Amino acid sequence: MSTFKAPKGTYDLLPPESAKYLAVREAIAAPLRNSGYGYIETPGFENVELFARGVGESTDIVTKEMYVFETRGGDRLALRPETTASVLRAVLEANLHKAGNLPVKVWYSGSQYRYERPQKGRYRHFSQVGAEAIGAEDPALDAELIILADQSYRALGLRNFRILLNSLGDKECRPVYRAALQDFLHGLDLDEETLRRAEINPLRVLDDKRPEVQKQLTGAPLLGDYLCDACKAYHEEVRSLLLAQGVTFEDDPKLVRGLDYYTRTTFEFVHDGLGSQSAVGGGGRYDGLSEMIGGPSLPSVGWALGVDRTVLALQAEGIEPDIPSATSVFAVPLGEEARRILFAKVTELRKNGVAADFAYGGKGLKAAMKAANRSGARYALVLGERDLAEGVVQLKDMESGEQTAVGVNEIVAELESRLG
Numbered sequence: 535m536s537t538f539k540a541p542k543g544t545y546d547l548l549p550p551e552s553a554k555y556l557a558v559r560e561a562i563a564a565p566l567r568n569s570g571y572g573y574i575e576t577p578g579f580e581n582v583e584l585f586a587r588g589v590g591e592s593t594d595i596v597t598k599e600m601y602v603f604e605t606r607g608g609d610r611l612a613l614r615p616e617t618t619a620s621v622l623r624a625v626l627e628a629n630l631h632k633a634g635n636l637p638v639k640v641w642y643s644g645s646q647y648r649y650e651r652p653q654k655g656r657y658r659h660f661s662q663v664g665a666e667a668i669g670a671e672d673p674a675l676d677a678e679l680i681i682l683a684d685q686s687y688r689a690l691g692l693r694n695f696r697i698l699l700n701s702l703g704d705k706e707c708r709p710v711y712r713a714a715l716q717d718f719l720h721g722l723d724l725d726e727e728t729l730r731r732a733e734i735n736p737l738r739v740l741d742d743k744r745p746e747v748q749k750q751l752t753g754a755p756l757l758g759d760y761l762c763d764a765c766k767a768y769h770e771e772v773r774s775l776l777l778a779q780g781v782t783f784e785d786d787p788k789l790v791r792g793l794d795y796y797t798r799t800t801f802e803f804v805h806d807g808l809g810s811q812s813a814v815g816g817g818g819r820y821d822g823l824s825e826m827i828g829g830p831s832l833p834s835v836g837w838a839l840g841v842d843r844t845v846l847a848l849q850a851e852g853i854e855p856d857i858p859s860a861t862s863v864f865a866v867p868l869g870e871e872a873r874r875i876l877f878a879k880v881t882e883l884r885k886n887g888v889a890a891d892f893a894y895g896g897k898g899l900k901a902a903m904k905a906a907n908r909s910g911a912r913y914a915l916v917l918g919e920r921d922l923a924e925g926v927v928q929l930k931d932m933e934s935g936e937q938t939a940v941g942v943n944e945i946v947a948e949l950e951s952r953l954g
């Protein structure tokens with residue numbers, strides 16, 4: 535072991551486990567690629583102001599969890615705690631919204647950083663795959679995104695997840711509700727910090743997990759009862775589009791997200807096998823974010839699914855994602871001459887698209903066959919002194935144990951035909 539360890543709240547993805555993470559990312563990305571979403575990549579850090587304004591000055595993410603630093607040049611940057619604000623910044627900067635093809639639909643995959651109290655499912659470095667549809671107000675777009683997330687989880691084999699759905703209203707009706715909720719909260723017995731939160735962001739108080747707070751919240755006004763007609767109609771349409779596609783969800787009038795930019799549709803995917811960190815993904819509409827960061831009005835909607843928690847959800851359901859064996863053929867040379875010949879064969883196989891590996895380091899037969907076994911290869915190629923003299927190589931089927939001698943010049947074609 536070296537003197538160093540991975541920083542607190544982080545962990546390394548190592549083979550063979552790491553293949554699961556790739557499989558999850560791929561399963562989430564596939565339906566997006568299939569639905570008109572183009573790949574976008576933005577920097578891992580941004581001007582700190584982008585997140586302060588976008589995610590919200592009163593959120594835990596901005597006040598407590600951002601990794602903020604000053605560069606040698608004096609810029610104040612933050613490691614991205616999420617990617618929606620970055621994506622919108624990038625779209626505006628490149629004027630993609632002016633290309634006349636709205637909505638701009640993009641997906642991303644990458645690291646996020648939040649200085650949180652680490653526990654199972656909650657890390658300081660984690661990874662998301664996300665999708666954003668920018669510049670259109672259309673309930674079908676909200677429904678599309680929810681359906682695509684549902685589809686990726688089902689494709690992975692997950693069953694024990696639920697979709698929680700809510701509407702947070704818009705700039706017409708939310709302020710009215712906010713005032714009503716504040717009135718209600720003022721009458722409660724709350725501690726200093728919660729009272730302060732009630733001033734800055736009263737909706738967040740609804741999300742308080744403490745039983746003594748939750749008990750007092752029965753009878754709190756619900757946003758659903760305050761939605762304006764336009765928001766109500768929009769939400770009804772999202773709901774009925776989902777129901778028509780057979781996507782079941784639970785109406786959760788108390789669902790509040792941890793970011794301030796949301797308007798109207800909000801949703802969370804929760805998994806019941808994960809304990810307290812049960813949200814495997816979440817998102818919603820953010821019609822005001824563009825203006826909050828200095829852009830034009832661009833109503834938008836998106837989500838991000840947590841890769842780490844999705845892998846935990848697979849474990850909780852005992853699902854092994856379908857991961858094809860990394861190696862199909864493993865070559866075992868015995869001696870110098872055999873090494874040169876088999877190395878050439880392995881290179882040729884690889885060029886032809888066959889996944890092949892090699893016993894490096896001059897191992898003896900026993901150790902090399904162990905390595906062949908561990909690689910998961912379907913076939914081993916063994917080339918010894920006598921084989922060399924006869925111009926053959928031993929082809930061993932690792933499943934049946936059956937071994938046949940094949941001419942050195944025929945071996946690549948033979949393997950290709952056997953592997954289909």
Ligand code: HAM
Pocket residue numbers: 615616617618648650655656657658659660661662664665666792793813814815816817818819820835836837838839840841842843
């Ligand atoms: P979020 O709910 O903050 O939303 O994060 C989305 C998902 O990332 C969570 O549901 C969870 O699975 C995962 N996640 C968040 N924090 C952690 C953590 N500390 N450790 C492990 N996993 C975590 C957003 O980030 C929004 N940008 C989503 C969005 C996109 N809204 C609109 N467009």
